[in-house]
Amino acid sequence: MSFKNGKIVIFSGAGISAESGIATFRDGNGLWANYDPEVVCNYTNWLTNYDLVHKFYNLRREELKKVEPNIAHKLIKKLSDEFSVINITQNVDDLFERAGCKDVIHLHGNLLELKCPKCKEIININYESYNFIPCRKCGSEKLKPNIVFFYEEAPKYREMYQIFDSLSSEDIILVVGTSGEVVNVCGIMNKGYKILNNLNSSRMINESIFDSLYLESSSSAMPKIYDEIRKLKS
Ligand SMILES: [Zn+2]
Incomplete structure (x- = not known):
């Protein structure tokens, strides 16, 4: 399977910003x-x-x-410079933007x-x-x-579902720093090469559907994930 022409969808949660001290x-x-x-x-x-x-x-x-963006935010920015990346986050902070990322989809507001x-x-x-x-x-x-508060409509969810619905087997999905408790991300993933990076396992994340697994902090995993994605795209 070639991933050369596919896109990269990154779905992140609190874990990626926790290392910046949030x-x-x-x-x-x-x-x-x-x-x-x-x-x-x-x-x-x-x-x-x-x-x-x-x-x-x-x-x-x-x-x-x-606080400041950390290496994980910065490597995602680097991936965005090199490839076609869709950056979806549950985080309400601006650390991706401060790392230089554009067009971040903030599911839960700003x-x-x-x-x-x-x-x-x-x-x-x-x-x-x-x-x-x-x-x-x-x-x-x-x-x-x-x-977006509890019991409030999240207007960006529709866009997220459309993005996940449109994935092909040539695409790469990176899920990073989320327990899956708020958005059941495993339930909406279908096609594509799937990478997971979480510090700990979560009962809401079905690790068996992922092709590649990094159970460690995102700052330690992201350099390896960056290399893995570059290899997949070469
Ligand atoms: Zn008004």
Whole structure:
């Protein structure tokens, strides 16, 4: 089988950014320990917890400002320079962009943005704290972090399904740093050469469907994965 003319689809999760120092709810430490995801990531009651929700995402922006992309982000950028890559991430940070990646598909939103629930205007505030400014377009006084909350529709999922549906046996899929708990990525993979890189096995990831397996940190695996993909593409 030749992969020379195929594309590369990369599907990433928190594991790839964890090595840059971004904590997750699953770690249960640091600033995250003080916040309940059902309170600060919940579409059904975020307006009730308005101040707390924004306090939490303000802190996350501060945290993001202090960290840097790691070797895994950088090697994915390198792959994007050399081949046709579709970069889909569940992460809301901008570490791929800071590594130079373009057109990243953020399934779960973008931490640097606010969204007006009324008129859908997107406002980029970079790493700043939200200081309760009204929507610049419609004047609404309630703005939401542009993060897909629990129980909220994720508009980019349709695009993700289309991408996975359109894969051919010449394509390469790299799944990196995800437990598969939020998006059941194994359930939507069909054709193509499949590479998995996770620090630990997960009950939601069926390792037997993968052609190549790296159970180690992404910074240690990515240089080897980069070489493997270059070989597949040669
Ligand atoms: Zn608005």
